Amino acid sequence: xxxxxxxxxxxxxxxxxxxxxxxxxxxxxxxxxxxxxxxxxxxxxxxxxxxxxxxxxxxxxxxxxxxxxxxxxxxxxxxxxxxxxxxxxxxxxxxxxxxxxxxxxxxxxxxxxxxxxxxxxxxxxxxxxxxxxxxxxxxxxxxxxxxxxxxxxxxxxxxxxxxxxxxxxxxxxxxxxxxxxxx
Amino acid sequence: xxxxxxxxxxxxxxxxxxxxxxxxxxxxxxxxxxxxxxxxxxxxxxxxxxxxxxxxxxxxxxxxxxxxxxxxxxxxxxxxxxxxxxxxxxxxxxxxxxxxxxxxxxxxxxxxxxxxxxxxxxxxxxxxxxxxxxxxxxxxxxxxxxxxxxxxxxxxxxxxxxxxxxxxx
Numbered sequence: 001x002x003x004x005x006x007x008x009x010x011x012x013x014x015x016x017x018x019x020x021x022x023x024x025x026x027x028x029x030x031x032x033x034x035x036x037x038x039x040x041x042x043x044x045x046x047x048x049x050x051x052x053x054x055x056x057x058x059x060x061x062x063x064x065x066x067x068x069x070x071x072x073x074x075x076x077x078x079x080x081x082x083x084x085x086x087x088x089x090x091x092x093x094x095x096x097x098x099x100x101x102x103x104x105x106x107x108x109x110x111x112x113x114x115x116x117x118x119x120x121x122x123x124x125x126x127x128x129x130x131x132x133x134x135x136x137x138x139x140x141x142x143x144x145x146x147x148x149x150x151x152x153x154x155x156x157x158x159x160x161x162x163x164x165x166x167x168x169x170x171x172x173x174x175x176x177x178x179x180x181x182x183x
Numbered sequence: 184x185x186x187x188x189x190x191x192x193x194x195x196x197x198x199x200x201x202x203x204x205x206x207x208x209x210x211x212x213x214x215x216x217x218x219x220x221x222x223x224x225x226x227x228x229x230x231x232x233x234x235x236x237x238x239x240x241x242x243x244x245x246x247x248x249x250x251x252x253x254x255x256x257x258x259x260x261x262x263x264x265x266x267x268x269x270x271x272x273x274x275x276x277x278x279x280x281x282x283x284x285x286x287x288x289x290x291x292x293x294x295x296x297x298x299x300x301x302x303x304x305x306x307x308x309x310x311x312x313x314x315x316x317x318x319x320x321x322x323x324x325x326x327x328x329x330x331x332x333x334x335x336x337x338x339x340x341x342x343x344x345x346x347x348x349x350x351x352x
Contacts, residue, residue, distance in 0.1 A: 048328075049322065051324055141231040147231075167205065
Protein backbone atom coordinates (compact mmCIF):
# COMPACT_ATOMS: atom_id res chain seq x y z
CA UNK A 1 0.00 0.00 0.00
CA UNK A 2 2.74 2.40 0.99
CA UNK A 3 4.62 1.40 -2.12
CA UNK A 4 1.73 2.38 -4.37
CA UNK A 5 1.44 5.86 -2.81
CA UNK A 6 5.14 6.35 -3.20
CA UNK A 7 4.92 5.48 -6.88
CA UNK A 8 2.03 7.89 -7.44
CA UNK A 9 3.96 10.67 -5.80
CA UNK A 10 6.91 9.85 -8.03
CA UNK A 11 4.70 10.18 -11.11
CA UNK A 12 3.47 13.58 -9.89
CA UNK A 13 6.98 14.82 -9.37
CA UNK A 14 8.18 13.53 -12.72
CA UNK A 15 5.25 15.31 -14.37
CA UNK A 16 6.27 18.59 -12.75
CA UNK A 17 9.86 17.98 -13.80
CA UNK A 18 8.86 17.30 -17.42
CA UNK A 19 6.73 20.44 -17.48
CA UNK A 20 9.58 22.54 -16.12
CA UNK A 21 11.96 21.09 -18.70
CA UNK A 22 9.54 21.81 -21.53
CA UNK A 23 9.04 25.39 -20.41
CA UNK A 24 12.78 25.90 -20.11
CA UNK A 25 13.40 24.53 -23.60
CA UNK A 26 10.71 26.46 -25.43
CA UNK A 27 12.23 29.42 -27.19
CA UNK A 28 11.28 32.90 -26.12
CA UNK A 29 9.02 35.15 -28.08
CA UNK A 30 10.97 35.02 -31.35
CA UNK A 31 8.14 36.37 -33.49
CA UNK A 32 8.26 39.74 -31.78
CA UNK A 33 8.79 42.19 -34.60
CA UNK A 34 8.56 45.90 -34.55
CA UNK A 35 6.25 46.91 -37.36
CA UNK A 36 8.66 49.50 -38.73
CA UNK A 37 11.03 48.77 -41.57
CA UNK A 38 13.75 50.78 -39.85
CA UNK A 39 15.25 49.84 -36.51
CA UNK A 40 18.24 50.88 -34.44
CA UNK A 41 20.14 47.81 -35.64
CA UNK A 42 21.93 47.12 -38.89
CA UNK A 43 19.77 45.99 -41.76
CA UNK A 44 21.70 44.64 -44.70
CA UNK A 45 21.57 42.73 -48.00
CA UNK A 46 18.24 44.00 -49.39
CA UNK A 47 16.43 41.88 -51.99
CA UNK A 48 13.25 42.89 -53.79
CA UNK A 49 10.58 40.58 -55.14
CA UNK A 50 10.12 40.80 -58.91
CA UNK A 51 6.91 42.84 -58.56
CA UNK A 52 8.56 45.19 -56.07
CA UNK A 53 6.01 44.43 -53.32
CA UNK A 54 8.27 42.53 -50.95
CA UNK A 55 11.64 43.33 -49.44
CA UNK A 56 13.80 40.64 -47.83
CA UNK A 57 16.83 41.57 -45.76
CA UNK A 58 19.05 40.44 -42.94
CA UNK A 59 18.64 42.18 -39.60
CA UNK A 60 20.05 42.02 -36.09
CA UNK A 61 17.01 43.62 -34.50
CA UNK A 62 15.80 40.71 -32.37
CA UNK A 63 19.10 39.78 -30.79
CA UNK A 64 20.21 37.38 -33.49
CA UNK A 65 20.75 37.64 -37.22
CA UNK A 66 17.48 36.90 -38.98
CA UNK A 67 16.06 37.00 -42.46
CA UNK A 68 13.01 39.27 -42.48
CA UNK A 69 10.39 39.82 -45.17
CA UNK A 70 8.54 43.14 -45.38
CA UNK A 71 5.46 43.68 -47.56
CA UNK A 72 5.00 47.27 -48.80
CA UNK A 73 1.27 47.19 -49.76
CA UNK A 74 0.37 45.76 -46.32
CA UNK A 75 3.11 47.78 -44.58
CA UNK A 76 4.00 44.88 -42.30
CA UNK A 77 6.37 41.99 -41.83
CA UNK A 78 5.37 38.58 -43.21
CA UNK A 79 6.12 35.71 -40.81
CA UNK A 80 8.40 33.00 -42.20
CA UNK A 81 7.79 30.02 -39.90
CA UNK A 82 10.64 27.55 -39.91
CA UNK A 83 13.13 29.67 -41.84
CA UNK A 84 15.18 31.28 -39.07
CA UNK A 85 16.52 28.55 -36.82
CA UNK A 86 18.45 29.01 -33.57
CA UNK A 87 22.23 28.55 -33.67
CA UNK A 88 22.33 29.22 -37.41
CA UNK A 89 22.82 32.25 -39.64
CA UNK A 90 21.16 32.99 -42.95
CA UNK A 91 22.62 35.45 -45.43
CA UNK A 92 22.24 36.78 -48.99
CA UNK A 93 18.46 36.53 -49.40
CA UNK A 94 16.82 36.81 -52.81
CA UNK A 95 13.19 36.61 -53.89
CA UNK A 96 11.21 35.34 -56.87
CA UNK A 97 8.50 37.39 -58.64
CA UNK A 98 5.82 37.41 -55.93
CA UNK A 99 8.22 36.51 -53.14
CA UNK A 100 7.05 32.90 -53.00
CA UNK A 101 10.57 31.46 -53.22
CA UNK A 102 13.33 32.80 -50.99
CA UNK A 103 16.87 31.56 -51.59
CA UNK A 104 19.61 32.24 -49.08
CA UNK A 105 23.03 31.12 -47.97
CA UNK A 106 23.27 29.11 -44.79
CA UNK A 107 25.41 26.33 -43.38
CA UNK A 108 24.88 22.61 -43.07
CA UNK A 109 27.27 21.21 -40.44
CA UNK A 110 29.60 24.15 -41.16
CA UNK A 111 29.53 23.77 -44.95
CA UNK A 112 28.03 26.66 -46.95
CA UNK A 113 24.86 25.60 -48.78
CA UNK A 114 22.20 27.36 -50.79
CA UNK A 115 18.75 26.77 -49.37
CA UNK A 116 15.34 27.74 -50.62
CA UNK A 117 12.24 28.52 -48.59
CA UNK A 118 8.87 28.04 -50.26
CA UNK A 119 6.24 30.29 -48.69
CA UNK A 120 3.48 28.08 -50.12
CA UNK A 121 4.64 24.98 -48.21
CA UNK A 122 6.45 26.91 -45.42
CA UNK A 123 9.44 24.60 -45.81
CA UNK A 124 13.11 25.00 -46.62
CA UNK A 125 15.17 22.66 -48.75
CA UNK A 126 18.89 22.59 -49.47
CA UNK A 127 19.50 23.07 -53.20
CA UNK A 128 23.21 22.16 -53.14
CA UNK A 129 23.41 19.07 -50.91
CA UNK A 130 26.37 17.53 -52.74
CA UNK A 131 28.15 20.61 -54.09
CA UNK A 132 31.80 20.27 -53.14
CA UNK A 133 33.18 23.80 -53.61
CA UNK A 134 32.89 26.95 -51.61
CA UNK A 135 30.01 29.14 -52.82
CA UNK A 136 28.35 32.44 -52.01
CA UNK A 137 25.90 35.14 -53.18
CA UNK A 138 22.99 33.04 -54.50
CA UNK A 139 20.23 34.84 -56.43
CA UNK A 140 17.02 33.25 -57.70
CA UNK A 141 15.46 34.15 -61.04
CA UNK A 142 12.07 35.90 -60.87
CA UNK A 143 10.26 32.79 -62.16
CA UNK A 144 11.95 30.69 -59.47
CA UNK A 145 13.51 28.14 -61.82
CA UNK A 146 17.18 29.21 -61.83
CA UNK A 147 19.62 30.11 -59.09
CA UNK A 148 22.90 31.84 -59.94
CA UNK A 149 25.75 31.89 -57.46
CA UNK A 150 29.50 32.37 -57.14
CA UNK A 151 31.64 29.26 -57.00
CA UNK A 152 35.30 28.87 -56.04
CA UNK A 153 35.77 25.60 -57.93
CA UNK A 154 38.23 27.05 -60.52
CA UNK A 155 40.41 28.82 -57.99
CA UNK A 156 38.75 32.20 -58.49
CA UNK A 157 35.15 33.29 -58.25
CA UNK A 158 33.14 32.07 -61.22
CA UNK A 159 29.45 32.01 -62.00
CA UNK A 160 27.37 28.86 -61.78
CA UNK A 161 23.67 28.44 -62.65
CA UNK A 162 21.48 25.84 -60.98
CA UNK A 163 18.37 24.69 -62.85
CA UNK A 164 15.55 23.54 -60.54
CA UNK A 165 13.92 21.80 -63.48
CA UNK A 166 10.85 22.11 -65.70
CA UNK A 167 8.56 20.46 -63.14
CA UNK A 168 8.58 23.20 -60.52
CA UNK A 169 5.72 25.63 -60.02
CA UNK A 170 6.93 28.84 -61.61
CA UNK A 171 6.36 32.12 -59.83
CA UNK A 172 4.92 34.27 -62.61
CA UNK A 173 2.90 37.47 -62.76
CA UNK A 174 -0.81 36.97 -63.43
CA UNK A 175 -1.74 36.59 -67.09
CA UNK A 176 1.66 35.43 -68.32
CA UNK A 177 1.64 32.43 -70.64
CA UNK A 178 4.05 29.66 -69.74
CA UNK A 179 6.81 29.14 -72.27
CA UNK A 180 8.46 25.78 -71.67
CA UNK A 181 11.55 26.46 -73.80
CA UNK A 182 14.58 26.64 -71.55
CA UNK A 183 17.46 28.98 -72.25
CA UNK B 184 12.37 -15.74 -59.11
CA UNK B 185 15.65 -14.16 -58.04
CA UNK B 186 16.14 -12.80 -61.56
CA UNK B 187 12.69 -11.26 -61.42
CA UNK B 188 13.47 -9.43 -58.15
CA UNK B 189 16.74 -8.13 -59.59
CA UNK B 190 14.85 -6.88 -62.65
CA UNK B 191 12.34 -4.98 -60.49
CA UNK B 192 15.17 -3.50 -58.42
CA UNK B 193 16.95 -2.38 -61.60
CA UNK B 194 13.82 -0.71 -62.96
CA UNK B 195 13.15 1.02 -59.63
CA UNK B 196 16.72 2.29 -59.39
CA UNK B 197 16.68 3.69 -62.91
CA UNK B 198 13.33 5.35 -62.27
CA UNK B 199 14.53 6.91 -59.04
CA UNK B 200 17.79 8.15 -60.53
CA UNK B 201 15.99 9.74 -63.48
CA UNK B 202 13.74 11.58 -61.04
CA UNK B 203 16.73 12.88 -59.09
CA UNK B 204 18.34 14.65 -62.05
CA UNK B 205 17.01 18.04 -60.90
CA UNK B 206 18.13 20.43 -59.53
CA UNK B 207 21.19 20.30 -61.73
CA UNK B 208 23.92 22.67 -62.89
CA UNK B 209 23.79 24.23 -66.33
CA UNK B 210 26.99 24.04 -68.36
CA UNK B 211 28.09 27.59 -69.00
CA UNK B 212 30.52 28.98 -71.57
CA UNK B 213 34.08 29.72 -70.50
CA UNK B 214 36.28 31.98 -72.62
CA UNK B 215 39.96 32.62 -71.80
CA UNK B 216 39.72 35.86 -73.82
CA UNK B 217 36.95 37.24 -71.62
CA UNK B 218 34.27 37.34 -74.34
CA UNK B 219 31.81 35.15 -72.47
CA UNK B 220 30.33 34.50 -69.05
CA UNK B 221 33.23 32.95 -67.17
CA UNK B 222 36.86 33.89 -67.70
CA UNK B 223 40.20 33.32 -65.94
CA UNK B 224 39.50 36.51 -63.96
CA UNK B 225 36.97 36.84 -61.16
CA UNK B 226 33.25 36.96 -61.81
CA UNK B 227 31.35 38.44 -58.87
CA UNK B 228 27.80 38.94 -57.54
CA UNK B 229 25.78 37.45 -60.40
CA UNK B 230 22.10 38.32 -60.58
CA UNK B 231 19.58 36.65 -62.88
CA UNK B 232 16.40 38.20 -64.23
CA UNK B 233 14.53 36.71 -67.15
CA UNK B 234 17.11 35.75 -69.80
CA UNK B 235 19.84 38.03 -68.42
CA UNK B 236 22.66 37.54 -65.94
CA UNK B 237 24.34 40.74 -64.72
CA UNK B 238 27.70 40.39 -62.97
CA UNK B 239 30.93 42.25 -62.34
CA UNK B 240 34.36 41.10 -63.46
CA UNK B 241 37.93 42.44 -63.42
CA UNK B 242 38.87 40.65 -66.66
CA UNK B 243 40.00 43.86 -68.39
CA UNK B 244 42.01 45.31 -65.53
CA UNK B 245 39.21 47.37 -64.03
CA UNK B 246 36.21 45.97 -62.27
CA UNK B 247 33.34 46.44 -64.68
CA UNK B 248 29.70 45.44 -65.16
CA UNK B 249 28.80 42.79 -67.75
CA UNK B 250 25.48 41.49 -69.03
CA UNK B 251 25.13 37.94 -70.33
CA UNK B 252 22.20 36.69 -72.42
CA UNK B 253 21.30 33.10 -71.49
CA UNK B 254 19.36 32.56 -74.74
CA UNK B 255 22.01 33.68 -77.23
CA UNK B 256 24.87 32.71 -74.84
CA UNK B 257 26.58 36.02 -75.62
CA UNK B 258 27.70 39.08 -73.73
CA UNK B 259 25.64 42.18 -74.42
CA UNK B 260 27.46 45.41 -75.15
CA UNK B 261 26.88 48.14 -72.56
CA UNK B 262 28.21 51.33 -74.16
CA UNK B 263 28.83 54.18 -71.76
CA UNK B 264 28.38 52.12 -68.59
CA UNK B 265 31.91 51.25 -67.56
CA UNK B 266 34.65 53.82 -67.15
CA UNK B 267 38.34 53.49 -66.43
CA UNK B 268 38.30 55.60 -63.25
CA UNK B 269 35.47 53.78 -61.48
CA UNK B 270 35.10 50.45 -59.73
CA UNK B 271 31.63 49.06 -60.37
CA UNK B 272 30.02 46.45 -58.12
CA UNK B 273 26.71 44.74 -57.36
CA UNK B 274 24.91 44.97 -60.70
CA UNK B 275 21.23 44.12 -60.88
CA UNK B 276 19.17 43.97 -64.07
CA UNK B 277 15.41 44.09 -64.53
CA UNK B 278 13.56 41.34 -66.44
CA UNK B 279 13.42 43.08 -69.83
CA UNK B 280 17.12 43.86 -69.60
CA UNK B 281 16.65 47.60 -70.07
CA UNK B 282 17.83 48.95 -66.71
CA UNK B 283 20.93 47.98 -64.76
CA UNK B 284 21.43 49.29 -61.25
CA UNK B 285 24.93 49.18 -59.77
CA UNK B 286 27.23 50.82 -57.23
CA UNK B 287 30.27 52.67 -58.53
CA UNK B 288 33.09 54.30 -56.67
CA UNK B 289 34.62 57.31 -58.36
CA UNK B 290 37.02 59.84 -56.83
CA UNK B 291 36.51 58.41 -53.37
CA UNK B 292 32.74 58.57 -53.40
CA UNK B 293 30.36 55.68 -53.93
CA UNK B 294 26.97 56.23 -55.53
CA UNK B 295 24.13 54.08 -56.83
CA UNK B 296 23.63 54.46 -60.56
CA UNK B 297 20.89 53.34 -62.91
CA UNK B 298 21.91 52.63 -66.50
CA UNK B 299 19.35 52.71 -69.30
CA UNK B 300 20.26 50.52 -72.28
CA UNK B 301 18.07 52.56 -74.62
CA UNK B 302 19.51 55.97 -73.82
CA UNK B 303 22.94 54.44 -73.04
CA UNK B 304 23.33 56.70 -70.04
CA UNK B 305 23.89 56.27 -66.34
CA UNK B 306 22.21 58.45 -63.77
CA UNK B 307 23.07 58.75 -60.08
CA UNK B 308 20.19 58.02 -57.71
CA UNK B 309 22.04 59.10 -54.59
CA UNK B 310 23.63 62.43 -55.53
CA UNK B 311 21.81 64.20 -52.69
CA UNK B 312 22.55 61.50 -50.12
CA UNK B 313 25.49 62.29 -47.82
CA UNK B 314 26.21 58.71 -46.82
CA UNK B 315 28.07 55.59 -47.83
CA UNK B 316 25.87 53.36 -50.00
CA UNK B 317 26.19 49.74 -51.13
CA UNK B 318 24.39 46.54 -52.24
CA UNK B 319 21.83 47.97 -54.70
CA UNK B 320 19.14 45.80 -56.27
CA UNK B 321 16.31 46.48 -58.73
CA UNK B 322 13.02 44.57 -58.83
CA UNK B 323 12.38 42.50 -61.96
CA UNK B 324 9.59 44.86 -63.08
CA UNK B 325 11.95 47.81 -62.63
CA UNK B 326 9.60 49.64 -60.26
CA UNK B 327 11.74 49.73 -57.12
CA UNK B 328 15.41 50.00 -56.21
CA UNK B 329 16.69 49.08 -52.75
CA UNK B 330 20.16 49.61 -51.29
CA UNK B 331 21.98 50.10 -47.99
CA UNK B 332 22.93 53.47 -46.58
CA UNK B 333 24.82 54.27 -43.37
CA UNK B 334 23.40 57.74 -42.76
CA UNK B 335 21.97 56.66 -39.39
CA UNK B 336 25.23 55.25 -38.00
CA UNK B 337 24.30 51.73 -38.99
CA UNK B 338 23.26 50.12 -42.26
CA UNK B 339 19.68 50.94 -43.16
CA UNK B 340 17.73 49.91 -46.24
CA UNK B 341 16.37 52.63 -48.48
CA UNK B 342 13.86 51.96 -51.24
CA UNK B 343 13.61 54.34 -54.21
CA UNK B 344 11.66 54.43 -57.42
CA UNK B 345 13.39 55.03 -60.74
CA UNK B 346 12.94 58.80 -60.43
CA UNK B 347 15.05 58.83 -57.29
CA UNK B 348 12.16 59.36 -54.87
CA UNK B 349 12.50 57.72 -51.47
CA UNK B 350 9.54 55.39 -50.81
CA UNK B 351 10.14 54.12 -47.27
CA UNK B 352 10.95 57.06 -45.03
